[in-house]
Amino acid sequence: MKEDNLEKKAAIKKPDAENPYTLLDLKLTPVKTWSAGIPAVLAAFADLIEEKAVIRGTKALFKMNQAGGFDCPSCAWPDPDDERSPIGEYCENGAKALAEEATSKRVTPEFFKVNSVFELAKLTDYEIGKMGRLTDPVYLPENATHYVPISWDDAFKKIAQHLNELKDPNEAAFYTSGRTSNEASFLYQLFAKEFGTNNMPDCSNMCHETSGSALRPTIGIGKGTVTLEDFYDTDVIVIIGQNPGTNAPRMMSALAKGKKNGAKIIAINPLPEAGLFGFRNPQEISGILGDGDKLADLYLPVKINGDMALLKALECFLVDFERKSPGEVFDREFIKEKTTGYDAFVERVEGYNAEELAQLSGVPLSAIYDAAQMIAFKKRIIVCWGMGLTQQPNGVHMIREILNILLLKGSIGKQGAGVCPVRGHSNVQGNRTMMIDEKPTDEQLDRLQAYFGFNPPRAHGYDVVRAIKAMDEGKVKLLFCMGGNFLSATPDTTYTANAIRKLNLIVSVSTKLNRGHLVHGKESIILPTYGRSDEDIVKGQVQIVSTENSMGVVQSSKGMLKPVSDNLVNETQIVCRMAMATLGDRSVVNWQLYHDSYNAVRDAIEKCIPGFENYNERVREKAGFYLPNAARDGKFITKNFGDRAPFTLTELPDNKLDDDEYMMATTRTHDQFNTTIYGLDDRYRGIKNERRVVFMNQVDIEKGGFKAGDKVDLFNYDDGIERIAPLFIIVSYQIPERNTVTYFPETNVLVSINNVVEESNMPASKYVRIKIRKHTPEIFERVKKIEASS
Ligand SMILES: Nc1nc2c(c(=O)[nH]1)N[C@H]1C(S)=C(S)[C@@H](COP(=O)(O)OP(=O)(O)OC[C@H]3O[C@@H](n4cnc5c(=O)[nH]c(N)nc54)[C@H](O)[C@@H]3O)O[C@H]1N2
Ligand SMILES: Nc1nc2c(c(=O)[nH]1)N[C@H]1C(S)=C(S)[C@@H](COP(=O)(O)OP(=O)(O)OC[C@H]3O[C@@H](n4cnc5c(=O)[nH]c(N)nc54)[C@H](O)[C@@H]3O)O[C@H]1N2
Ligand code: SF4
Numbered sequence: 123m124k125e126d127n128l129e130k131k132a133a134i135k136k137p138d139a140e141n142p143y144t145l146l147d148l149k150l151t152p153v154k155t156w157s158a159g160i161p162a163v164l165a166a167f168a169d170l171i172e173e174k175a176v177i178r179g180t181k182a183l184f185k186m187n188q189a190g191g192f193d194c195p196s197c198a199w200p201d202p203d204d205e206r207s208p209i210g211e212y213c214e215n216g217a218k219a220l221a222e223e224a225t226s227k228r229v230t231p232e233f234f235k236v237n238s239v240f241e242l243a244k245l246t247d248y249e250i251g252k253m254g255r256l257t258d259p260v261y262l263p264e265n266a267t268h269y270v271p272i273s274w275d276d277a278f279k280k281i282a283q284h285l286n287e288l289k290d291p292n293e294a295a296f297y298t299s300g301r302t303s304n305e306a307s308f309l310y311q312l313f314a315k316e317f318g319t320n321n322m323p324d325c326s327n328m329c330h331e332t333s334g335s336a337l338r339p340t341i342g343i344g345k346g347t348v349t350l351e352d353f354y355d356t357d358v359i360v361i362i363g364q365n366p367g368t369n370a371p372r373m374m375s376a377l378a379k380g381k382k383n384g385a386k387i388i389a390i391n392p393l394p395e396a397g398l399f400g401f402r403n404p405q406e407i408s409g410i411l412g413d414g415d416k417l418a419d420l421y422l423p424v425k426i427n428g429d430m431a432l433l434k435a436l437e438c439f440l441v442d443f444e445r446k447s448p449g450e451v452f453d454r455e456f457i458k459e460k461t462t463g464y465d466a467f468v469e470r471v472e473g474y475n476a477e478e479l480a481q482l483s484g485v486p487l488s489a490i491y492d493a494a495q496m497i498a499f500k501k502r503i504i505v506c507w508g509m510g511l512t513q514q515p516n517g518v519h520m521i522r523e524i525l526n527i528l529l530l531k532g533s534i535g536k537q538g539a540g541v542c543p544v545r546g547h548s549n550v551q552g553n554r555t556m557m558i559d560e561k562p563t564d565e566q567l568d569r570l571q572a573y574f575g576f577n578p579p580r581a582h583g584y585d586v587v588r589a590i591k592a593m594d595e596g597k598v599k600l601l602f603c604m605g606g607n608f609l610s611a612t613p614d615t616t617y618t619a620n621a622i623r624k625l626n627l628i629v630s631v632s633t634k635l636n637r638g639h640l641v642h643g644k645e646s647i648i649l650p651t652y653g654r655s656d657e658d659i660v661k662g663q664v665q666i667v668s669t670e671n672s673m674g675v676v677q678s679s680k681g682m683l684k685p686v687s688d689n690l691v692n693e694t695q696i697v698c699r700m701a702m703a704t705l706g707d708r709s710v711v712n713w714q715l716y717h718d719s720y721n722a723v724r725d726a727i728e729k730c731i732p733g734f735e736n737y738n739e740r741v742r743e744k745a746g747f748y749l750p751n752a753a754r755d756g757k758f759i760t761k762n763f764g765d766r767a768p769f770t771l772t773e774l775p776d777n778k779l780d781d782d783e784y785m786m787a788t789t790r791t792h793d794q795f796n797t798t799i800y801g802l803d804d805r806y807r808g809i810k811n812e813r814r815v816v817f818m819n820q821v822d823i824e825k826g827g828f829k830a831g832d833k834v835d836l837f838n839y840d841d842g843i844e845r846i847a848p849l850f851i852i853v854s855y856q857i858p859e860r861n862t863v864t865y866f867p868e869t870n871v872l873v874s875i876n877n878v879v880e881e882s883n884m885p886a887s888k889y890v891r892i893k894i895r896k897h898t899p900e901i902f903e904r905v906k907k908i909e910a911s912s
């Protein structure tokens with residue numbers, strides 16, 4: 123009894139929203155200049171062994187990304203349309219993602235009985251993730267210390283009761299991470315809209331919202347325009363702000379193939395990432411025994427956010443070359459027929475001084491000249507980008523600047539040319555196609571209304587940042603999370619944790635335990651569900667679901683592993699049961715039909731979303747089908763510019779730093795999937811057994827009076843508020859001066875909720891002004907004070 127009381131008191135002290143502030147035992151290993159190869163194969167299998175899933179996992183690996191198999195749950199890189207390698211169409215990180223899912227370790231109700239929420243929160247994210255798969259629904263009552271079992275029916279009753287008690291449907295928000303299938307996503311947004319809200323924050327709001335915001339008004343579609351085939355026959359591939367060797371590893375094979383066929387590669391990144399320089403294909407003998415493929419022909423070590431200056435300097439050269447060889451550099455016909463705003467754009471470029479721009483970018487002018495030379499007389503250029511651009515305050519404009527260059531060259535909407543935003547989560551693009559969007563268009567809503575017969579809400583809802591603020595202000599009282607880890611993926615951890623604690627109820631549909639389950643509202647419910655690799659049987663039949671990859675291909679996915687528990691429910695049925703429990707007779711949707719049949723869901727999708735004609739038939743074709751993409755075909759149907767793509771006039775950012783300030787980009791290690799920490803190494807960057815590191819240039823280390831290996835604390839002072847990430851180790855690294863890199867989620871605590879990307883409102887988590895000071899033990903007291911007062 124006494125112990126129970128103590129425990130309650132402890133629980134009131136708030137479970138930690140942060141990883142423990144302790145250091146492991148950092149070892150430095152050589153930084154790599156090529157990716158994959160034998161170490162990648164070994165690493166893939168090491169994870170299966172650790173997860174006690176060797177037999178299950180190996181069996182599944184051979185079905186992953188194969189026609190008739192299941193879609194890799196990790197990233198959104200596409201599979202080849204034609205022949206697939208019988209040895210395997212997966213990479214090291216796909217295998218790790220699978221090992222996480224296929225694990226035979228289990229988090230059962232007994233686990234929750236012996237482990238209080240408070241105690242669990244003292245573990246690291248790595249330890250929490252390694253506990254295993256969730257097996258049963260559990261419920262945390264108000265003021266309770268432990269999750270307790272709850273039946274599915276009771277869970278839905280509780281959720282329904284909470285939803286129906288809200289004064290306004292907009293007091294609820296429905297978050298989506300990017301793994302949810304098309305079928306479940308469609309029903310999920312349908313439910314939110316029938317319930318009455320467009321509050322659908324999703325992981326896109328932290329990821330590629332910036333790309334959509336940049337592309338939709340300019341080329342008429344918020345997606346990429348290239349296909350995998352384009353990589354194989356092109357002249358130049360530019361990779362800017364993206365780390366393919368870690369985050370889309372099979373992109374390396376496409377780059378190598380393009381390169382073999384004559385393409386040149388330009389890499390633009392503050393860090394010399396291994397995957398940009400070389401690739402040893404573990405699926406080819408030459409990759410195992412030989413030197414592999416050399417990739418980047420030119421590497422431009424841009425400063426964080428120096429990309430705008432760099433792109434403009436590049437344009438200065440292009441304009442100059444064109445002046446000297448009229449018609450040979452720019453595609454005059456394309457510009458005349460398909461674009462608008464050319465003259466004003468060129469005038470703007472002519473006003474710049476290339477030397478000054480180069481200074482701002484951090485890249486020598488001669489190297490930018492070389493890049494200009496490489497693209498000036500080529501017509502087929504592909505530009506790929508990732509979070510290095512999208513998570514910058516001016517990311518929308520930087521992407522439009524890339525587009526400016528492609529428009530000058532007529533290098534979009536033709537074979538071997540175009541834009542390639544490399545999407546993150548395996549079905550994040552499909553989620554958006556299925557209308558998971560806080561700002562659906564009238565056309566989308568009209569079609570839904572016509573088919574289902576209810577009036578969907580028209581007012582825009584909350585995105586991620588706005589949802590957190592609304593939670594803090596008490597305007598959102600219930601957060602439903604379809605996958606993901608809302609707490610740790612979002613910025614300003616202390617503020618966000620506090621906002622979550624104000625909720626009446628948080629519901630998480632999850633495969634694995636994460637910190638987001640431990641920092642909770644007054645009440646909390648966890649609903650365990652299937653992963654992509656799990657066999658999903660409905661009415662005695664094994665089901666397929668579908669997903670859309672980075673290049674707009676919709677494919678089927680059929681899980682094959684026996685689920686870890688008989689008490690899991692698939693996401694589609696979770697939505698249907700929640701809808702029936704909440705809306706009852708109020709609903710005009712036949713939820714029972716969709717509950718029982720994925721085919722019926724696909725039929726409804728076909729009626730409501732263009733491009734899905736004969737969905738049920740075509741999704742069963744071997745390589746799936748491409749969604750329509752007018753920009754890919756060279757048609758730019760824009761809202762404000764008719765059938766023309768506009769040149770955009772952009773500004774240079776002011777990146778001046780105070781004397782003791784550094785710019786920090788938060789990034790991923792090679793051993794994590796977002797907030798899921800597979801392991802504690804970052805092999806390619808030479809880091810072993812530590813995540814609390816800060817990469818610094820040696821010049822800065824010395825100027826700051828530090829030494830490599832010193833322990834430091836990191837601070838941010840945006841909005842006049844002190845934010846602290848204590849206890850990091852300095853690692854001397856090849857990175858531009860005054861720039862630093864750290865890993866998220868540990869440094870999300872430093873990212874102000876107000877530090878957002880213009881237009882897309884995404885957290886600008888690669889543009890964080892920090893101060894670095896020698897570590898003092900007293901810092902922990904200060905951190906505690908900040909947490910207590912928030
Ligand atoms: N294994 C694995 N795969 C993943 C993920 C994962 O966590 N693990 N996450 C998935 C998801 S959701 C996403 S969105 C993608 C993310 O994939 P990426 O877009 O590659 O994401 P990051 O690792 O955050 O960082 C991208 C790169 O941006 C660079 N960078 C930072 N600042 C700047 C800058 O100012 N300019 C330029 N040019 N570059 C800069 C960094 O050095 C880094 O190399 O990967 C997906 N795939
Ligand atoms: N500082 C900083 N912050 C960032 C980023 C950054 O670069 N820097 N990147 C941002 C980006 S690009 C993204 S996409 C977000 C990611 O944000 P999220 O998508 O919210 O986070 P994840 O870590 O991918 O979610 C992991 C959890 O999803 C659950 N899960 C896994 N598979 C499934 C499944 O099949 N179904 C269900 N229902 N649940 C599943 C598991 O419980 C797991 O713990 O983070 C963002 N946050
Ligand atoms: S590239 Fe991405 S989708 Fe393909 S196997 Fe690797 S992690 Fe999975």
Ligand SMILES: [Mo]
Pocket residue numbers: 325328329330545546547
């Ligand atoms: Mo992402």
